[in-house]
Amino acid sequence: MxxxxxxxxxxxxxxxxxxxxxxxxxxxxxxxxxxxxxxxxxxxxxxxxxxxxxxxxxxxxxxxxxxxxxxxxxxxxxxxxxxxxxxxxxxxxxxxxxxxxxxxxxxxxxxxxxxxxxxxxxxxxxxxxxxxxxxxxxxxxxxxxxxxxxxxxxxxxxxxxGQSLVTFGLEQLAGDVSVADWAKGKCALVIGAGSMSSLAAATLARAGVSEIVVANRTPERAHRLVEILTEPGGPGVLAHTVPIAEAADELAKADVVVSCTGATGLVLTGREIADAVAGRNGHLDLLDLAMPRDIDAAVHRLDGARLVDIESLAAASADAPMAADVERVRAIVTGEVDAFGAAQRAAHITPTVVALRTMAADLVNSEITRLRGRLPGLDDKERAEITQTVRRVVDKLLHAPTVRVKQLASEPGGAGYADALRTLFDLDPQTVAAVSRADASSTDDPNRGRS
Incomplete structure (x- = not known):
């Protein structure tokens, strides 16, 4: 596979x-x-x-x-x-x-x-x-x-x-000034209460907005976000919720809007935003982090509103600083890919090695049983010593080739060593497959690897 x-x-x-x-x-x-x-x-x-x-x-x-x-x-x-x-x-x-x-x-x-x-x-x-x-x-x-x-x-x-999408998007809206200078004293409307919207609300609160209104389809999540924003020791911002159906009504008093919902259609239409900016002083700043978009792209052409969305973020981030740090990460990725491939190739041969050792153990047990029939006069101590000696001989014979085949299999192009081992020792493919299935079943626990 x-x-x-x-x-x-x-x-x-x-x-x-x-x-x-x-x-x-x-x-x-x-x-x-x-x-x-x-x-x-x-x-x-x-x-x-x-x-x-x-x-x-x-x-x-x-x-x-x-x-x-x-x-x-x-x-x-x-x-x-x-x-x-x-x-x-x-x-x-x-x-x-x-x-x-x-x-x-x-x-x-x-x-x-x-x-x-x-x-x-x-x-x-x-x-x-x-x-x-x-x-x-x-x-x-x-x-x-x-x-x-x-x-x-x-x-x-x-x-x-490159900063998170939230931070980068707010920086695009802030333009030549800092996010803190741009946000200070503003009223923000945050639509959605998921991870992105919550991060945006927290970022705006820390930046110094005076008020945050949260609109979300699930009221409980909106209230929870407000509780976090207003808890003792927090940024001290005023915050409250409104039903998402009333989000458009909040545009008239909002200075900045951040939207990131799971809606399949528009949350804010171009007409709603046009009505909100009519006759106001200054721009209404909007950040749309949703995919598909929450805010009508026609707002880009609307006087009185400034929209940053996923598409404009992609264009703006094309020239974001990268250089040395990016090259270091690329080197990490290359090394980790090689290590992952080696581990997977080594794991591929493990069922074959296990099947080989199982076959050897079965053979030893069979021969010891036969020996007991041919030499009934041996006492328990003698039989135990003979059994241990035979097992040591078999283990020593198998040790070097199985260790070496694992090393070879972990190298690029080493996938064929498992096939060679199965052919040389005439291993039953069904036995190898059974070992693979038993080993793979240990990964079926849904909690495996969670942290």
């Missing part, structure tokens, strides 16, 4: 296509389930964020896998395959590992180095574990990706190479 990635992102597709292809939680679950029923795939995981949709699978046939997974991706995205295909990219084996590790480090993000992708990768792994679509390969891959991403952020200054 081999790792395959089929996906699209801000690097391969325009925002309009990404918006239409956005996967709901239900669609993700359906995609994972159907990917496993497809003949080429044995494991599946979906990484879906505001600017990427990627399907990771373990397949036994490359071309059939690409065709089947592309078809399923298009089906669940609701975009025709012919229309989606020009924007799809495919990564296979080591290139697929390199891609995910780069994503985890923030190298493939619109804002280089943003750390929120680590939480999204963790969520993707948790989802596939809960649905039992991740086996040994994808569990190992995603857990290692999380470790690589954390290592990159810990060992380099990649965080400084």
């Amino acid at each position: 081999s790792l395959l990635v089929v996906g699209l992102s801000h690097r391969s597709a325009p925002v309009s296509v990404l918006e239409r292809a956005a996967l709901t939680a239900q669609a993700q679950a359906g995609l994972l389930t159907e990917a496993l029923t497809a003949e080429p795939a044995a494991e599946a995981a979906v990484l879906a964020t505001c600017n990427r949709i990627e399907l990771y699978t373990d397949v036994d046939k490359f071309h059939a896998g690409v065709a089947e997974m592309s078809t399923l991706l298009a089906l669940h995205c609701g975009v025709g395959l012919d229309e989606l295909t020009p924007y799809l990219y495919v990564h296979y084996e080591d290139r697929a590992v390199h891609h995910l590790f780069s994503v985890a480090c923030g190298l493939d993000s619109m804002v280089v180095g943003e750390g929120q992708i680590l939480g999204q990768i963790k969520d993707a792994l948790a989802r596939s574990q809960e649905l039992h679509t991740a086996g040994r390969l994808l569990n190992d891959l995603f857990q290692q990706a999380l470790r690589v991403g954390k290592r990159a952020h810990h060992e380099t200054g990649i965080d400084r190479a």
Whole structure:
């Protein structure tokens, strides 16, 4: 089996296509389930964020896998395959590992180095574990990706190479002044109460806004966010909630709007914003972090309003500082990809080695049983000594070749050593497969690897 990635992102597709292809939680679950029923795939995981949709699978046939997974991706995205295909990219084996590790480090993000992708990768792994679509390969891959991403952020200054989308978006609105100078004393409307909206609200509170209004479809989450913003020892901002249906009514008194919801349609229309800015002094600043977009893109052409959205963030971040820190992260990724490949190749031969040692142990037991029949006069001490001697001889004979074959198998091109070992010792393929299944079952625990 081999790792395959089929996906699209801000690097391969325009925002309009990404918006239409956005996967709901239900669609993700359906995609994972159907990917496993497809003949080429044995494991599946979906990484879906505001600017990427990627399907990771373990397949036994490359071309059939690409065709089947592309078809399923298009089906669940609701975009025709012919229309989606020009924007799809495919990564296979080591290139697929390199891609995910780069994503985890923030190298493939619109804002280089943003750390929120680590939480999204963790969520993707948790989802596939809960649905039992991740086996040994994808569990190992995603857990290692999380470790690589954390290592990159810990060992380099990649965080400084590109801020989070929230910070970067607010900096775009602030322009030539600091976010604190721009935000001081303003009234902010935050639409949504998820991780991105909550981060935006907290950032605005720390920056010195005087009031925050939170609008969310689930009132309980909105109230919880307000409690966090106004708790003792916090930034001391005034905050309250309104029903999301009244969000447009709050535009008239808002100075800045941040929106990031899971809505499939517009939350704020161009007409609503045009009405809000009519006759006001100064601009209404809007930050749309949702995919698909929450705020009508027509606002870009509206006098009196200034909109920063995912598409404009992508353009603005093209010249963000990278250089030395990015190169250091790339070196980390390259080394980690090599290490992951070596570990996977070594693990591939382990069932064969276990099967060989099991066969040897069975042979020893059989011969000792035969010896007991031929030499009934041996006492227990003598039989135990003979048994121990035979086992030591067999262990010593097998030790060097099994250790060496594991070393060779971990090197590039070493996959054939397992086949050679099975052929040389005439190992039963079903026995090897049984060892593999028993070992793989240990990865089925949905809590495995969570931290």
